[in-house]
Amino acid sequence: xxxxxxxxxAVASGGIAGRGPxxxxxxxxRTDKVALVSGLVVILLCALALAAPLxxxxxxxxxxDQFRDTGITAQGLPVPPNGEFWFGTDRLGRDxxxxxxxxxxxxxxxxxxxxxxxALVGVVVGLLAGYYGGVVDTVLxxxxxxxxxxxxxxxxxAVVSIAGPSLTATIGVIAFYSWAAIARVVRGQTLSLKERExxxxxxxxxxxxxxxxxxxxxxxxxxPVIVLTTLLVPAAIVFESTLSYLGLxxxxxxxxxxxxxxxxxxFYRVAYWYLGFPAVTLLITTxxxxxxxxxxxxxxxxxxxxxxxxxRRTRKGA
Amino acid sequence: MLLEVSNLVKHYPITTxxxxxxxxxxxxxxxxxxxxxxPGETLGLVGETGCGKSTLARCIAGLHPVTSGTVRFDxxxxxxxxxxxMRPYRRDIQVIxxxxxxSLNPRRRVGSIIADPLVxxxxxxxxxxxxxxxxxxxxxxxxxxxxxxxxAEFSGGQRQRIGVARALALRPRLIICDEPVSALDVxxxxxxxxxLKDLQAEFGLTYLFIAHDLSVVRHISDxxxxxxxxxVVELGDAESVYERPRHPYTNALLSAxxxxxxxxxxxxxxxxxTGDVPxxxxxxxxxxxxxxxxxxxxxxxxxxxxxEGSAACHFPIEVVV
Numbered sequence: 092x093x094x095x096x097x098x099x100x101a102v103a104s105g106g107i108a109g110r111g112p113x114x115x116x117x118x119x120x121r122t123d124k125v126a127l128v129s130g131l132v133v134i135l136l137c138a139l140a141l142a143a144p145l146x147x148x149x150x151x152x153x154x155x156d157q158f159r160d161t162g163i164t165a166q167g168l169p170v171p172p173n174g175e176f177w178f179g180t181d182r183l184g185r186d187x188x189x190x191x192x193x194x195x196x197x198x199x200x201x202x203x204x205x206x207x208x209x210a211l212v213g214v215v216v217g218l219l220a221g222y223y224g225g226v227v228d229t230v231l232x233x234x235x236x237x238x239x240x241x242x243x244x245x246x247x248x249a250v251v252s253i254a255g256p257s258l259t260a261t262i263g264v265i266a267f268y269s270w271a272a273i274a275r276v277v278r279g280q281t282l283s284l285k286e287r288e289x290x291x292x293x294x295x296x297x298x299x300x301x302x303x304x305x306x307x308x309x310x311x312x313x314x315p316v317i318v319l320t321t322l323l324v325p326a327a328i329v330f331e332s333t334l335s336y337l338g339l340x341x342x343x344x345x346x347x348x349x350x351x352x353x354x355x356x357x358f359y360r361v362a363y364w365y366l367g368f369p370a371v372t373l374l375i376t377t378x379x380x381x382x383x384x385x386x387x388x389x390x391x392x393x394x395x396x397x398x399x400x401x402x403r404r405t406r407k408g409a
Numbered sequence: 410m411l412l413e414v415s416n417l418v419k420h421y422p423i424t425t426x427x428x429x430x431x432x433x434x435x436x437x438x439x440x441x442x443x444x445x446x447x448p449g450e451t452l453g454l455v456g457e458t459g460c461g462k463s464t465l466a467r468c469i470a471g472l473h474p475v476t477s478g479t480v481r482f483d484x485x486x487x488x489x490x491x492x493x494x495m496r497p498y499r500r501d502i503q504v505i506x507x508x509x510x511x512s513l514n515p516r517r518r519v520g521s522i523i524a525d526p527l528v529x530x531x532x533x534x535x536x537x538x539x540x541x542x543x544x545x546x547x548x549x550x551x552x553x554x555x556x557x558x559x560x561a562e563f564s565g566g567q568r569q570r571i572g573v574a575r576a577l578a579l580r581p582r583l584i585i586c587d588e589p590v591s592a593l594d595v596x597x598x599x600x601x602x603x604x605l606k607d608l609q610a611e612f613g614l615t616y617l618f619i620a621h622d623l624s625v626v627r628h629i630s631d632x633x634x635x636x637x638x639x640x641v642v643e644l645g646d647a648e649s650v651y652e653r654p655r656h657p658y659t660n661a662l663l664s665a666x667x668x669x670x671x672x673x674x675x676x677x678x679x680x681x682x683t684g685d686v687p688x689x690x691x692x693x694x695x696x697x698x699x700x701x702x703x704x705x706x707x708x709x710x711x712x713x714x715x716x717e718g719s720a721a722c723h724f725p726i727e728v729v730v
Contacts, residue, residue, distance in 0.1 A: 287511055288506050288507075288508050288511035288512040289511065289512050289513055289514040291467075291472060291506070291512075292504065292506055292512045292513075292572075292575075293514075293525065293529075294472060295470050295471075295472055295499065295503070295504040296499060296503070296525055296526045296529050296530075296575075297495075297496045297499035297500070297526075297529050297530060298525070298529050299492075302529065306517075307514055307517075310514070310516035310517060311514070311515070311516050313516070
């Protein structure tokens with residue numbers, strides 16, 4: 092393992108570029124326009140979310156600043172999109188564009204952190220269950236079943252009523268619900284991978300269980316885990332929005348897409364932008380993440396079905 | 410003796426039932442095998458697919474628990490040792506696997522695969538490790554520049570060289586070769602066999618060489634053991650087993666090997682055995698070969714012949730001196 096970083100120039104100097112599985116995957120994804128565009132959208136969204144305070148400072152609209160003069164009509168209604176407020180304003184005269192950007196920070200943070208935690212737990216649990224089998228597998232698999240069959244809203248309400256709604260509680264609830272899906276996939280893969288001859292070879296050399304699990308089996312699991320994780324991020328974002336919409340997630344005044352939608356629902360007849368912009372942003376984000384995930388899956392595991400079936404083009408070298 | 414196997418038995422239970430498992434039978438994969446290997450020797454182990462050769466190899470390598478019998482390595486009993494106590498012996502006993510595609514992790518670089526045994530046993534690290542791996546690659550005929558590549562970038566023969574380099578890394582005393590050339594083209598087979606021979610001379614290795622092809626085994630072995638349905642039916646010098654087989658099964662097996670010389674091929678008569686190999690779940694009584702044996706008589710179905718002399722047979726083919 093220490094060898095991978097030694098003399099990285101050796102391959103290049105050899106003349107023929109060695110192509111590993113990841114390089115091959117990258118070559119395939121490069122030809123997939125939908126995935127590339129979606130990837131750009133995701134990167135743009137992340138950049139905008141990161142830059143939200145800069146943008147707020149630049150146009151002078153803080154996320155909680157209320158503009159009672161310019162941000163609210165004479166009838167006390169939100170102002171439609173204009174040169175000053177690109178997405179219009181909300182019911183309190185706050186800049187909706189800035190609030191959507193700040194909402195993106197929360198949504199992406201929750202989506203990525205919760206999914207990351209879920210992936211970590213899911214991979215470890217799945218590996219243990221699949222590798223050891225027997226009683227360990229039975230216990231862990233039933234645990235997954237229990238988690239997957241739990242009514243999640245009731246659980247979320249219970250957690251929030253004990254811990255109170257917060258960012259941590261939201262991440263916790265989402266991670267708790269997502270790990271089992273990953274663990275199941277990892278377990279299934281591990282069951283077949285542990286029978287491979289190279290695992291037996293590792294055992295014959297005296298490798299321990301943990302080395303076999305994490306050095307020999309894990310790299311072969313990475314492809315499905317990466318795909319599943321990218322597809323779980325949008326699910327987590329929607330989950331967060333649902334919780335926040337119901338008042339169980341992120342609490343105002345901190346904006347999140349969920350509580351923006353929740354605030355806006357009383358105004359959709361008079362202020363389409365109030366509901367529209369957060370909803371469209373949420374839609375674009377989840378769609379982009381799903382398409383990227385699909386593209387990655389296509390690149391590293393071309394056998395599986397797509398979320399949206401497109402005609403398969405014959406690609407050179409694919 | 411470097412390796413002594415006595416009365417080795419490996420049965421796999423057949424179970425039914427979803428919650429409560431019932432054992433309904435035993436697959437008698439290896440059923441009482443004994444042999445010994447002296448240092449520097451090569452014992453060829455041949456037999457048809459399913460006769461238990463690979464199971465035997467895995468039992469000796471400590472990969473599968475043994476049902477009964479003992480495996481002694483350099484005088485020490487290593488049968489069913491717990492993992493921790495088996496570890497030091499793993500340095501001395503290495504395995505070369507049959508499938509050059511399946512036995513190399515596709516997601517790991519070749520350098521790290523070959524370094525595996527050295528890393529696992531904490532022999533060396535860093536620059537020394539890299540040099541050792543490159544020396545190994547060079548020794549087995551690979552370009553040491555290629556250590557950063559993935560197994561998929563190599564041909565079958567090159568992959569098997571990677572497997573050989575990995576087995577050689579710890580300078581073991583015994584290498585169990587589990588059909589190391591069966592998956593390769595005939596032209597490549599000879600290269601790998603010659604490599605194994607050269608390495609044996611250079612490092613004083615002892616081989617347990619498994620194959621289902623008698624001509625491959627003859628090329629490399631000092632002695633040959635022939636297995637049929639979990640038992641050794643004939644064991645002797647490579648020359649004498651090949652030239653003067655005593656067990657009717659060996660004779661039939663030999664008659665089926667291809668001969669390069671067409672005149673010789675014309676002269677030879679192929680012995681075609683009737684029927685299939687019986688199931689190892691319910692092997693025939695007495696001599697396991699009796700239902701298919703051209704020489705079988707009354708006694709063969711009731712009394713099991715022991716491996717005395719060279720062949721386990723009541724009516725061995727007489728050696729014409």
